[in-house]
Amino acid sequence: MAMLTLATWNVNSIRARVDLLGWFLEERSPDVLCVQETKVEDGKFPEAIFERSGYRVVHWGVSAWNGVAIASRLPMDRVERGIAGDGVGEARAIAATIAGVRVFSLYVPNGRALDDPHFVYKLEWLSHLLAVVKDQPAPMVLAGDFNVAPADVDVYDPTALAGATHVSAPERRAIAQLLEVGLVDCASRQELESPRFTWWDYRQGAFRRDMGMRIDLVLASASLLQPSVEYRVDVEARRAAKPSDHAPVLVSFGGWSGG
DNA sequence: ATGCCAACGCTACGTTGA
Numbered sequence: 001m002a003m004l005t006l007a008t009w010n011v012n013s014i015r016a017r018v019d020l021l022g023w024f025l026e027e028r029s030p031d032v033l034c035v036q037e038t039k040v041e042d043g044k045f046p047e048a049i050f051e052r053s054g055y056r057v058v059h060w061g062v063s064a065w066n067g068v069a070i071a072s073r074l075p076m077d078r079v080e081r082g083i084a085g086d087g088v089g090e091a092r093a094i095a096a097t098i099a100g101v102r103v104f105s106l107y108v109p110n111g112r113a114l115d116d117p118h119f120v121y122k123l124e125w126l127s128h129l130l131a132v133v134k135d136q137p138a139p140m141v142l143a144g145d146f147n148v149a150p151a152d153v154d155v156y157d158p159t160a161l162a163g164a165t166h167v168s169a170p171e172r173r174a175i176a177q178l179l180e181v182g183l184v185d186c187a188s189r190q191e192l193e194s195p196r197f198t199w200w201d202y203r204q205g206a207f208r209r210d211m212g213m214r215i216d217l218v219l220a221s222a223s224l225l226q227p228s229v230e231y232r233v234d235v236e237a238r239r240a241a242k243p244s245d246h247a248p249v250l251v252s253f254g255g256w257s258g259g
Numbered sequence: 260a261t262g263c264c265a266a267c268g269c270t271a272c273g274t275t276g277a
Contacts, residue, residue, distance in 0.1 A: 012265075012266070012276085013265085013266055013267075015266095016265085016266065016267095037266095037276090039266070039267065063267085063268080064266085064267045064268065064274095064275095065267080065275080110275080110276060110277060111277085112275085112276085112277090145277095147276095147277070164277080165277070166277060199277070201263090201264075201276095201277070202263090202264035202265055203262080203263040203264045203265090204262095204263055204264085205263095206264095213277075215277075244265095245264085245265080245276085245277085
C-alpha cells in the first residue's frame with residue numbers, strides 16, 4: 001500500500017462541524033485524522049460521521065470543553081486516554097497505534113496569559129508530554145493544537161504579540177525539546193505554495209487579512225519522512241461557510257505504509 | 260482597556276478560546 005496521509009484538525013465543536021467534517025472526509029480522505037476540541041461527551045459523540053465514510057473512531061471527551069479523537073481507515077490498537085494513559089484529568093490527549101506508528105491527538109492547554117496559573121499548567125503539561133515522548137519507542141506522530149507558534153515566522157506580527165502566550169520563550173523551548181529528542185516539525189518540509197498559518201481569529205476579518213498563527217503542528221519521527229513527505233494546510237476548509245477557526249493540516253509520509 | 264466572533268450550557272449571558 002502507498003504512503004499514509006495523516007490530518008489534524010481543531011474543529012471547535014464537532015457537532016457544529018458535522019457537515020464540514022463530512023465534506024473533509026469525503027474530499028480529502030486522509031488515512032488518519034486527529035481531531036481536537038470536539039466539545040462533547042463520549043455518549044453524544046457523532047460517530048456516524050466517521051462510520052459512513054469508512055472510518056473507525058476513538059474519542060475522549062466531556063461536556064463543553066476540550067475533547068480529542070482519532071479516526072482511521074486502518075485498525076487502531078492500544079488506545080490510551082491521556083498522555084499518561086491514565087484517562088484522568090482534562091480530555092486533551094488520546095493515542096493509538098496504527099500500522100506500527102504510535103499516533104497522538106493532542107490539545108495543549110491555552111495558557112490564557114503569562115501570569116495566569118493556567119500558563120503554569122500549560123508548561124507542566126508540555127513537560128509531561130516530553131517525558132512520555134522520551135519513553136515512547138519510535139516511530140510516532142504527535143499531531144494537534146499545540147497552542148504554541150514555534151518561531152516568529154509562524155505569527156502574522158511578532159511585535160503585536162510580544163508579551164502574549166503562544167510565542168513566549170518557555171513555550172517555544174518546550175517545542176524545541178520535542179525536536180531535540182528526535183521529532184521533526186513536518187512544516188519545515190512544507191510545499192512553498194502551502195499557506196503558513198493554521199489558525200485565524202474569527203474577529204476583525206483576520207482570515208481575510210491573513211492575520212494568523214501556525215499553532216497546529218505535526219511532529220513525527222524522522223524515519224517517517226523518508227524517502228519523501230508532503231505537507232499542506234487545507235485553507236479551503238477555513239474559507240468554507242461556518243468554519244472552525246483552525247484549518248486542517250495534512251501530511252503524507254513516505255516512510256509509513258499500511259497493510 | 261475593551262470589543263471585535265463563535266461555541267458551550269439546567270436558553271441567558273458568563274466563560275473560554277488564542
